[in-house]
Amino acid sequence: MTETTPADQPLVVAEKVTLSLNGAAGQVDILRGIDLTVAAGESLGIVGPSGSGKSTLLMILAGLERPSSGRVAVAGQEFATLDEDGLARLRRDHIGIVFQAFHLIPTMTALENVAVPLELAGRNDAFDAAAAALDLVGLATRQGHYPGQMSGGEQQRVALARAIVARPRLLLADEPTGNLDGATGRSIIELMFDLNTRLGTTLILVTHDDGLAARCHRTVRVEDGRIGA
Template sequence: MPQESIISLQDIHLTLKSDAGPVNILRGVDLTVQQGETVGIVGPSGSGKSTLMSIMAGLEVPTSGSVCIIGKRLEEMGEDALARFRRENIGIVFQSFHLIPTMTALENVAIPLELAGESEAFSLAEARLKAVGLADRATHYPAQLSGGEQQRVALARALSTNPKILLADEPTGNLDGRTGEIIIDLMFRLHEQEGTTMILITHDDALAQKCNHQIRLEDGRVVSATTSREEALAGE
């Protein structure tokens, strides 16, 4: 019996208006991801990678095409329903962290849990901070944390509600090489422990090749789709 896709994008187009005329951001993208898989999406700046992630998260509505996430057609849902769906099913890690500067690390991680009505929000947030190695930084504000520590807080927040899908946009983009490696190792370790489906948007081909599948976008189109095994065989 075939496994049901957790992410299914069919013929996704996104066209935006501009003074110079319509701008085609995505041009007929198809993508299927199974539960528990890891996918690295690569391509040059302006190829549509971050836009594609926003469409998977329901933050952007395509001009045409079908977006089916965990069996739900996102294009058929209103803003309130999309917000609830994201809160219950999708964790997002942004390149610029997006932490609230007036809240401690613990409070930042607890926010999604509190919005979900979780009575044990702070104890669960403490457990998430411990899982990313920041138990001793819980009372620190973002300005008191290094870039790597802020990214770990952002990761703990994204995973706080045990989402089925984790979307990460350039998760190492603002970090030095060594700190970036630590963050990626942490993400893959947590993925293995919890079976979360993980989509990484990155400029880094080496990072993408850590994933089960690699998708390359150029000019809003998928130009190649490979698996890690295929990459390994091609290098032999």
């Protein structure tokens, strides 16, 4: 049974989250006690220098990386109680992710790429929902095209459609415009903020662009594995 988050509770909770990795030079502390809550429907910008831990934090919030210690919960589900299959189901039901790289399957059309997560979930309406998601990002006429036949901006729109096709409560974006030119990147960002407004999707955006982050309801800065004051 899918858990839900009460209206007065945050959608995302991270408490005292740490991540340490052992390497040839010894232990490396990447995150050093992160505390963060994000309300349903909020947009949050995460900024900070390269290597500060902001992308790692996003991966932990997505359930793609396990913290060394601390508590993480999304949509009322405690990550510590979930195995890898449980985390995969959580992402399927509640979390959409957009990366800097598009991660599209080159042998599949735009429609097929977007339908994949719904097909894996056993949805009978996978292709109808995928077509609607592509329409939402302005690619209704490109459903039958393969990634190699599309521009970078179009491929990122397909990736965004795939991320939101299941209408997730949480959309995580890690430098989503990093591989795009300025005008194309701005159009992708406009789409993401529009989805945040129209669908009430909670948006957490990792970016080097302080101006872009300032468009969010709130901004936090990660430095040396900690959230600054």
